[in-house]
Each structure stands twice: as C-alpha cells, then as structure tokens.
Amino acid sequence: MTSLVPRPPYTDEELRKLYPEGLELQLVQILMRHGERTPVSARFQNAGLKPWWPYCASARQMRSVVLAASNATTGNHAFDTLEWKRRLETFGDDDGPVLARGPNAERDDICDMGSLTDLGRQSTYNLGLRLRKHYVDRLAFLPPTISSADFLYLRSTPVPRALESLQQTFSALYPPSAREPGPDGKFPTPTILTRVPGDETLYPNDGNCRRFAALSRAFAQRAADRWNNTPDMEYLQKIYGKWMPPGSKVAVDSRPRLSGIMDTVNATLAHGPETRLPDEFYDEKARAIMEKIGVDEWFAGYKESREYRMLGIGGLMADIVGRMVGTVEQQPRPGGGRIRFGLSGCHDTTLAGVLASLGAYNTDRWPPFTSHIAIELFRESKAASAPPSEPAKGNWWASILGSPPAPASIGRRPMTELTAAEREKLNGYYVRIRYNDEPVTVPACKLPGNHLAGDESFCTLAAFKSVVDKFTPKNWKEQCRMNRDQPALPTGEPEWAGY
Incomplete structure (x- = not known):
C-alpha cells in the first residue's frame, strides 16, 4: 500500500462502541505521517523515470518574510x-x-527531492477534514469555531514535507471560516513548535544519536544476513535485477538499497503516468516482499531491544505520556487552560516506531502516506469532581507547559517510584490507540486489571505509563553517547516490547 485509502466513516453503532457511555474524552494526540512526496533521491533513470517531477x-x-524597507534603517521590527x-x-x-x-x-x-507534492497536500488536507468531522461534528469534543489556538499542541519535525503536511491538516481542521477574529480583527497567529536537529525526538534520530545509529546499522546488517540469500530475494532479483547498476544485485544492502527501491516504487505508484516505472515494478508479490523485509530491517529493533526503543522513540513517548499525566494533574484554572488536542507532523518511521515499541505493530505492511495514530485519553465520568476545561484563551506557554510543576509532579517519574497517593491520581483514566482509525492493543494491557472491563484496547493509564516507563530515557543526549563498546544486538532473549 502506498497512498492511504481511508476506511468509511464510523457508523453510529461503531461510534457508540468506540466511545462508550461512562467515559469522557480528555485529550487527543495525533501523530501523522506526511502526505505523498517525491523520492528522496533520483533512481531508475535507466527505466525511463525522470528525476524531476512537476507536481509542486x-x-x-x-x-518569505523580509524586513520592511521603511524600517530597515530605523531598527523597528516591521516586516513584509x-x-x-x-x-x-x-x-x-x-x-x-x-x-x-x-x-x-x-x-x-x-519538486525538489523528497518534497510534498500537490497530491500530498490534498491527502493531508483531507485528513484534517476527517479529524474535524470526527472530533468536532460527531463527538463535539472540539469546538466548531475558535478564537485562539492555545489549546492545541502543534509540532513538526524540521523536514519541510512534515511541516507542510501539518499546516495542511490544521487548515482543514480549523479553516478560516472557523477562526474568530480577536480585538484587532485578526485571528491570533497559531504557534507551531519545531526543534533543532540535535534535539529532535519526533523521529528516530540516528543522525544525532551515535549509539542509536550503531543499533540501527546492526539490525540492518542482521536483516541483510537474514534475507539476502533467500527465495524472496531471488524473486526480487528476477523483477528488478535488470534495472540495477552493472555488477549489482538486489539486496537489503545493495546500491540502491532495497528500501530505496521500495521508496521509488511507492512514490511513483502514488502519482501520475508521467512519472511511472515499467509495469513490472509494481508486481504485487514483489511489493509485499519488499515491505516485509523493510519492516524487519527498520522496525524489528523496536520490538526486540529496550535500548533501541529508548533511544529511537522513548523521548517522544515519554512526552506523550507526560502530557496525559499533566491533563490528570491539572485542574481548570482562571485565565488558563490545558492542551486538549495535539497534532504532530512526522514520518513513517515515527508511526511504526511508536507502534512497534508498544508491541502493537503486528503487520508486514509499511505505513502508507498520510497514515496517522490517534492516542486518546479518557476518564471515567465519576473520576473527577469538576467538568473538563474549555479550550484555553489564556497565556500560550501556560497552555503548553501548565503551571510551574509542583515538587510532587509525576510526569516522567516511573510508576515504581510513585507513592500510593500519586498512583491513586491515575485511577479511572484510560488510553486507547487507533492506527488509521482501527484500534490497536498493547500486550500488557490485555492482562487482568490493566484494561476497561470488556475492551482490552482501553488500557489503564497506569498500565500504559508502566510500559512506556521501561523505555523512557533519563537523559537522551547522554545515553546517546553511552554503551558504544557494548554489543548492538541483544545477546540473550529478545527484550520484547509491550510489557
């Protein structure tokens, strides 16, 4: 699969089962892969594929923002x-x-290499329409119009296609007609958070985490050793071999790598006939084999190695859990508020890394363009004495960070270090994950006492946090420099994810 084919809208009966009476939705955090794009590098020109695509x-x-000419000499910061x-x-x-x-x-x-195309803009805009239909129109969880975006957590990786996809999705979730002007007649400018590459945890950051890079190489080499001399690879050689450079055979670690072949096949399949490869490139069996091997190469580490999970996606998951716990700890306060909806523009490796680290990526298929994960926090109706806060109109930083943390804040502290009173705060709260609108279940959440009665996909917040605690980094940058003399692959039994 290359472009996502969204499932039909939920029926009323499906919606009642997904959002049962007695549970109140508190917080939604969306991780979205960018939309359709061009290949990240030019390949297969010998098959007639042009390197430059006219889809942008x-x-x-x-x-671009420029300093206004009338203010360039005065030093006043007015821009044009x-x-x-x-x-x-x-x-x-x-x-x-x-x-x-x-x-x-x-x-x-x-388009530049790896650029979001016109089709990618349309598909991510359509995702925003579906999110609005679901959370605004049908669930009434989000307001139909807003006068501020302070209750939203908007974040993107520094990769342009991710940022542009986030912007497209937001523009459909809250189009101009749904944004109320402020006292100055304008809607307050929404804030989108980004990080410098060295601090980025919204994707697996092998470029700035040396230990994770070593782990990635080791699992990639294991995949090459496992798959290069197999009937599956022989089949791929039969399909793609004649298009490879002279003296090169199709392999996990060939040039181009097998994942690079898959990248070009998927990107071309998503777009028009002017940028298609010969029909044999789209052989269904070959594409399924490539995805199966690619999933093993790129994502098996999350399933089998705690250190891989910790360095690859642990920081992001700790942030996600921290916002959920922050929602539990924060009460509505005058002039303030809390995050109610998060939207993060990221990548296929983010989505699969998150699900695999939770033991919930039970597929051989690669995440299609514009895939998304919805991580939803619920509370039992009896769990709180005050109603949920409305979208905040107060200080933006207060809505992102909350009040200065009290000494007893339990955000990133492991469940094993919490007092009985602190653990009690999490009672009555549940986490549910939907991947492309289908619920998935974390293995530990299936255990007695770890889920909502009758539905294992509703994990108790305590159980979910316990799973994430096990691969939350204490100091990500420091741990990225550690263990460089240690084996990269687990030496004993696999350290299985999801428990």
Whole structure:
C-alpha cells in the first residue's frame, strides 16, 4: 500500500462502541505521517523515470518574510512578505547549469527531492477534514469555531514535507471560516513548535544519536544476513535485477538499497503516468516482499531491544505520556487552560516506531502516506469532581507547559517510584490507540486489571505509563553517547516490547 485509502466513516453503532457511555474524552494526540512526496533521491533513470517531477504548484507561490524597507534603517521590527517563484537549477550534459525540467519539459511546478507534492497536500488536507468531522461534528469534543489556538499542541519535525503536511491538516481542521477574529480583527497567529536537529525526538534520530545509529546499522546488517540469500530475494532479483547498476544485485544492502527501491516504487505508484516505472515494478508479490523485509530491517529493533526503543522513540513517548499525566494533574484554572488536542507532523518511521515499541505493530505492511495514530485519553465520568476545561484563551506557554510543576509532579517519574497517593491520581483514566482509525492493543494491557472491563484496547493509564516507563530515557543526549563498546544486538532473549 502506498497512498492511504481511508476506511468509511464510523457508523453510529461503531461510534457508540468506540466511545462508550461512562467515559469522557480528555485529550487527543495525533501523530501523522506526511502526505505523498517525491523520492528522496533520483533512481531508475535507466527505466525511463525522470528525476524531476512537476507536481509542486506551490513553487509558483513562495512567500518569505523580509524586513520592511521603511524600517530597515530605523531598527523597528516591521516586516513584509516577499512573493517569489522557485525554479530548480541542475547540472547540464557539459556540467554547466541548466534548469531542471519535468517529463514534458516543464520548468515550473518542479519538486525538489523528497518534497510534498500537490497530491500530498490534498491527502493531508483531507485528513484534517476527517479529524474535524470526527472530533468536532460527531463527538463535539472540539469546538466548531475558535478564537485562539492555545489549546492545541502543534509540532513538526524540521523536514519541510512534515511541516507542510501539518499546516495542511490544521487548515482543514480549523479553516478560516472557523477562526474568530480577536480585538484587532485578526485571528491570533497559531504557534507551531519545531526543534533543532540535535534535539529532535519526533523521529528516530540516528543522525544525532551515535549509539542509536550503531543499533540501527546492526539490525540492518542482521536483516541483510537474514534475507539476502533467500527465495524472496531471488524473486526480487528476477523483477528488478535488470534495472540495477552493472555488477549489482538486489539486496537489503545493495546500491540502491532495497528500501530505496521500495521508496521509488511507492512514490511513483502514488502519482501520475508521467512519472511511472515499467509495469513490472509494481508486481504485487514483489511489493509485499519488499515491505516485509523493510519492516524487519527498520522496525524489528523496536520490538526486540529496550535500548533501541529508548533511544529511537522513548523521548517522544515519554512526552506523550507526560502530557496525559499533566491533563490528570491539572485542574481548570482562571485565565488558563490545558492542551486538549495535539497534532504532530512526522514520518513513517515515527508511526511504526511508536507502534512497534508498544508491541502493537503486528503487520508486514509499511505505513502508507498520510497514515496517522490517534492516542486518546479518557476518564471515567465519576473520576473527577469538576467538568473538563474549555479550550484555553489564556497565556500560550501556560497552555503548553501548565503551571510551574509542583515538587510532587509525576510526569516522567516511573510508576515504581510513585507513592500510593500519586498512583491513586491515575485511577479511572484510560488510553486507547487507533492506527488509521482501527484500534490497536498493547500486550500488557490485555492482562487482568490493566484494561476497561470488556475492551482490552482501553488500557489503564497506569498500565500504559508502566510500559512506556521501561523505555523512557533519563537523559537522551547522554545515553546517546553511552554503551558504544557494548554489543548492538541483544545477546540473550529478545527484550520484547509491550510489557
């Protein structure tokens, strides 16, 4: 699967089962893969595939912030917008510069490598429409109109396609017609959080975590050793071999790597006939084999190694649990509020890494473009004496961080270190995960006492936090520099995820 085919909207009966009486939705956190994109590098030009794709109409409508000319000499910080059109330049046959051109000699709308395409913008916009239909229209969890975005947690990785996908989804969740102007006649500018690459935990950061990079290489090599000399790889060689560079065979660690072949196949399959490969590239059996091997290469580490989970996705999961616990600890307060809905623009490796680390990625299929995970926090109706707070109109930083943490705050502290009174605070709260609108279940949550009676997909917050505690880093940057002389693969039994 390459482009996500959304399931039909829930029926009223399905909605009643998914959101049973007696449970109140408190917090929703969405992790979304970006939409359809171009390949991250040019491959298979020998098969007729052009390197430059004309699917980025946004390149005609670029906008940048510039200091207003009238204020450039005074030092006053007033800004203007520069509108411009981007064209890409590349090497010509004689190494001189030429304009990049599409399959039909297009010079405009040319996408960079790995760019979100027009189709990707549409699919992520459609995701926003579905989220609005679900959480605004049907559940009435979010308000239909807003005067501030302070109750939203908006975050993206620094990769442009992730940020642009987040923006597209937000623009459909709350279109201009649903944004009320403030006293100045304008809707307050929403804040989108980003991090510098060295601090990024919204994707598995092997570029800035040396130990995780070593673990990734080890599991990739294990996959190569496991799959390169198998009938499955022989089949892939039969399909793709003649298009490989001279002297090179299809392999997990070939050039291009098997995952690179899959990347180009998936990207071309999602788009138009001008950027299609020969029909044999889309052989269904071959694509299923590539995805199966790719899932093993990229995501088995999360299932089998606690250190892999901790360094690859543990920081993100600890943040997610911390916001849930913060929702439990924070009471509605005058002039303030709390996060009610989170939306994060990220990647396929984020989604699969999260699910695999929870023992809930039970598939050989790669996450399609515009896939998403919804992590929902519920409370039993009797669990609180005060009604849930309305979307905040107070200070933005207060809505993100809450009040200064009290000494007894239990955010990232392991369940094993909490007092009985602190553990009591989590009673009556449940976590449910939906991947592409289908509930998934964490193995530990199936145990007696760890789930809502009659539905194992509703995990108690205490049990869910206990699972995440086991791979929460204490100091991610420091731990990224540790254990460099230790084996990268588990030496004993696998340290299975989800418990």
